Amino acid sequence: MQRITILGATGSIGVSTLDVIARHPERYAVHALSAHSRVEELAAQCRQFRPARAVVGTQDAADRLAALLRAMGLVTQVEWGEAALCDIASAPEVDGVMAAIVGAAGLAPTLAAARAGKKVMLANKEALVMSGQLFMDAVQESGATLLPIDSEHNAIFQCLPKGYGRVPDAAGVTKILLTASGGPFLKRAVESLERVTPDEACKHPKWVMGRKISVDSATMMNKGLEVIEAHWLFGAPAERIEVVIHPQSVIHSMVSYNDGSVLAELGNPDMRTPIAHALAYPERIASGVAQLDLTAIGTLQFEKPDFARFPCLALAFDALRAGGTAPALLNAANEVAVQAFLDERIGFRQIDRVIATVMDRLPHGAATSIEAVMAQDGLARRAADDVIARLDRPLLA
Numbered sequence: 566m567q568r569i570t571i572l573g574a575t576g577s578i579g580v581s582t583l584d585v586i587a588r589h590p591e592r593y594a595v596h597a598l599s600a601h602s603r604v605e606e607l608a609a610q611c612r613q614f615r616p617a618r619a620v621v622g623t624q625d626a627a628d629r630l631a632a633l634l635r636a637m638g639l640v641t642q643v644e645w646g647e648a649a650l651c652d653i654a655s656a657p658e659v660d661g662v663m664a665a666i667v668g669a670a671g672l673a674p675t676l677a678a679a680r681a682g683k684k685v686m687l688a689n690k691e692a693l694v695m696s697g698q699l700f701m702d703a704v705q706e707s708g709a710t711l712l713p714i715d716s717e718h719n720a721i722f723q724c725l726p727k728g729y730g731r732v733p734d735a736a737g738v739t740k741i742l743l744t745a746s747g748g749p750f751l752k753r754a755v756e757s758l759e760r761v762t763p764d765e766a767c768k769h770p771k772w773v774m775g776r777k778i779s780v781d782s783a784t785m786m787n788k789g790l791e792v793i794e795a796h797w798l799f800g801a802p803a804e805r806i807e808v809v810i811h812p813q814s815v816i817h818s819m820v821s822y823n824d825g826s827v828l829a830e831l832g833n834p835d836m837r838t839p840i841a842h843a844l845a846y847p848e849r850i851a852s853g854v855a856q857l858d859l860t861a862i863g864t865l866q867f868e869k870p871d872f873a874r875f876p877c878l879a880l881a882f883d884a885l886r887a888g889g890t891a892p893a894l895l896n897a898a899n900e901v902a903v904q905a906f907l908d909e910r911i912g913f914r915q916i917d918r919v920i921a922t923v924m925d926r927l928p929h930g931a932a933t934s935i936e937a938v939m940a941q942d943g944l945a946r947r948a949a950d951d952v953i954a955r956l957d958r959p960l961l962a
């Protein structure tokens with residue numbers, strides 16, 4: 566029986582994780598669940614999965630959750646704040662941690678799980694983008710098992726030679742081919758992108774996801790963050806990571822070898838597949854996802870990404886090449902800009918302009934410690950707020 570903590574249980578990845586866990590009560594027990602503010606959803610999950618502990622974002626949310634759980638007759642211990650998140654991620658009774666908080670808020674608890682040597686199932690790509698080498702060092706030092714949940718990285722992990730977590734020359738790996746659906750605006754006239762609404766940007770053609778990553782998919786910053794994520798997870802330099810647009814999202818990524826072979830992982834676009842893979846690794850369990858019917862799909866298409874249409878993708882490659890804290894600056898500016906877009910304070914095409922301005926304005930430094938990274942994160946957030954406040958006339962829909 567593996568005891569699992571789910572950070573971000575009420576989100577899209579959290580709900581899919583609980584769906585897979587519910588199918589295998591003989592293998593998994595839920596030790597702890599976390600949410601930020603959606604306490605009713607978290608209370609319902611506590612009723613079904615009976616965790617020992619539940620963590621929320623504020624004292625007020627904790628009081629409301631505790632009242633709901635009392636009324637249900639549950640004895641789940643309710644806590645709040647970052648220290649409690651780090652504690653449920655690193656407690657001795659925990660075997661595996663699903664890191665599925667969105668954004669930089671997930672860094673501290675995800676790192677706590679890595680330092681404690683847990684099986685870390687990593688959905689929260691922002692944490693790795695920000696902390697890169699520091700995070701990988703923590704995994705190495707503690708002997709934690711790091712398993713990618715992001716569908717592309719999970720596919721790459723499955724296509725790499727067994728026993729290699731990284732891209733080694735000796736194994737004949739020449740390239741990582743990171744597939745991208747292209748999001749909802751792949752074919753839309755570029756001029757019209759100025760005026761798209763948050764709801765249009767969040768309507769992804771293939772995946773159902775939280776709003777932040779949905780906007781990242783529409784700008785293709787998501788793919789940019791994934792390039793950086795692949796760099797750290799698999800030790801691949803930028804020039805050996807190639808982005809390939811594949812609108813059907815059936816191939817989740819590929820690895821090419823020096824003998825001409827290209828290995829791919831295929832499946833229906835449903836996050837329960839990588840989640841089940843990581844939960845059971847190195848075994849396999851049922852995920853609830855329907856078997857792929859290739860003849861029903863018929864055609865798989867591929868094209869090169871258009872960096873002019875998706876400037877965020879170029880910004881991410883630039884940040885990876887710059888190194889140091891540049892990816893942390895990129896990530897922070899992106900989080901602020903995406904939130905401003907979702908709040909209808911800026912237009913869609915102003916997201917990349919805000920990020921580019923912040924990257925130009927702030928010099929990046931060496932990522933010597935988590936404190937240094939967090940300081941840069943704070944600087945970039947303030948700079949992004951400042952850029953947004955000075956924008957002439959936000960171009961809204």
Ligand code: NDP
Pocket residue numbers: 572573574575576577578579599600601602603604622664665666667668670671688689690691714715716772773774775776777778836
């Ligand atoms: P959601 O927005 O659906 O869920 C986010 C979760 O994090 C919720 O449980 C939310 O709580 C919690 N949360 C939000 N803000 C905070 C905070 N400040 N402190 C603590 N907890 C917080 O996101 P997704 O599930 O879509 O994505 C989660 C992560 O997984 C992201 O990093 C994303 O990039 C990554 N990912 C997601 C994929 C997907 O298919 N959804 C695919 C690949 C990666 P509450 O509900 O209370 O707000």
Ligand code: MG
Pocket residue numbers: 715716717791
């Ligand atoms: Mg992905």
